[in-house]
Amino acid sequence: MNDTPAPAPLMVVRNLSKTYHVGHGRHLVAVDGISLSVMPGEMLGLVGESGCGKSTLGRCMLRLTDISSGQVVFEGRDITTLPERRLRPLRPRMQMVFQDSSACLNPRRRIGDLLAEPLRVHRGPDGRRRSAVDIERRVRDLMDLVGLPAAALARYPHEFSGGQRQRINIARALALSPRLVVADEPVSALDVSVQAQIVNLFADLQARLGLTYVFVAHDLAVVRQVSTRVAVMYLGAIVEIGATDDVLHRSAHPYTAALTAAVPRHVVGATPPPPLGGDIPSPVNRPAGCRFHTRCPYVQDRCRAEAPALHSIRPGHEAACHFPLAPHRDGSVDA
């Protein structure tokens, strides 16, 4: 991951864990010792099935959830234990977009008011409070940026469609010109015909503003469209990480290969591959050894005993598997 020494990573996560107590002395390990770095201008996709810890990891990166152990470094500064008072001046530089576009917007306040709030709360780059005129101008720019008419500023959230509300949420996240945006399933609640608009908007904004994204989603095709790099999570850990098409189409981890194969194709008559058996084990009681061994079609004795660590498959591509797959062009794989 660190073979390009030139730019410093925007965010570094070291050995991050998040554990919840679930009563009766049991612990749910939502995130289990994850290390990764996010480079400036990168679009990192975090994928995995429900309960794999991808949203928790996204929230921990922004310190929206406290971290159980490990370290989060943002712009070279350790923010792991920074008190909220010291963290707040950094907040404008790291923002989040959530899945449920209507739950994020106060239904009793107008869009203009909602967009102006972060600008009123946080001081400007010169350290002084922003003037009403500046705020007004910035709010109009933001509406333009996300493709909404300025006339909509006087309206209330319920007057917008889901796609438009998500545009408003994105505008609000961008109000303070953040460097890092964590988007948690930002398009999964949207209709298919509207999803593409928002996916395009994320790409446009990245190109125009040089943003860095962490894009959390379960839809592999959407993640492939927006990401330069993808990390696949399973039961709280990254099992594979690398350049988007290396991970999705030259998968080294059997879980990634099964995940990609399970996505229904838009081709009639193609016989779907046999599905992966079983269910995701409970994160309260995760299996010993490799966390995927209970469902892995290529499981061997070593996998049940010894947990594999991430190791390099090719430059910039790592997988946590004792017996990484050798991919063929046709998508079939050997152990």
Place this chain on the structure above:
Amino acid sequence: MPADRPAPLLDVRDLCVGFPARGRMVPIVEHVSFSLPEAGILGLVGESGSGKSVTAMAIMGLIDTPGVRVSGSVRFRGRELVGLPPRQMRRLRGRDIAMIFQDPMTAFTPVYTIGWQIDEQIRAHERVSRTQARARTVRILGEMGVPDPERMARRYPHQLSGGLRQRAMIAMALSCNPTLLIADEPTTALDVTVQAQILDLIRSLRATHGSSVLLITHDMGVVAQTCDSTLVLYSGRVAETGPSGRVFDHPGHPYTAALLDSIPPLYGPRPDRLPAIAGAPPVPTDRPAGCAFGPRCAHVHATCTAAPPALVPLGPGHAAACVLPAEGTPLPPRTVARGDACP
């Protein structure tokens, strides 16, 4: 459907559902017609608000909102279901036509075991003893791929994983051997690897149980992989219907074509920008007078805005509600060579 074929299992003609709101009738489903042959799988696709679930509820006779108006005809094995007395409908429902829902957690009651609830359904329709009912419950759970079915039947819904709950719900739906299964977004709440298992199960039902399936979904991939024929709904009206292969390769309606194009490809080259459809579907209270897709359509012109276009036949069983084919400018076939065709 050619006339020499046997009568379809389910024949829906001109189905309209209107709900009263603010002193007038708001049409939710307008003139929907389709038929489903024995052992066929039909995919009903559309976005939220397109009327796909309301269509299913109307077929099942489950809409009892005061003032609702259901018109048209739903014939199941030649028998008219619209206006059937509730007593007779109840005998049919669950035994001949069964339904499964998106969220099995709300379809099961949390206070009884899975087995108890499936036994109850069997005993409501057939005169069998508790022991016989339980034996059948365990057998069907086993057939649906539930491990250790005897023990699972004694479990409560919250003790099962999402995939197992969905299998249990399919088992409950199939417990009286229905000829028609209506599945409303059965895999939407599931993870993709579990979705693949459930779709595999649904595909196998026609071989193992001879069931026909009406599959309601918003996911074009699910339709492509599961259904023989496809019906695309947009804003409560049929946009296009036909054999799945035709609909995906030669879409006749600009909505179908644009929808397929706007889905990001998982294989092949990545486009810089997705060909997105501008705008959003209209709300039912504010549907355009002409083609409902008109305001978002790249091909919209004067003839589209007068009245909703009629379904125009495009091939065997294939039709689209669009003026383009009749005007001699049909859509070109889709270039499936987006790389999505490779395995």
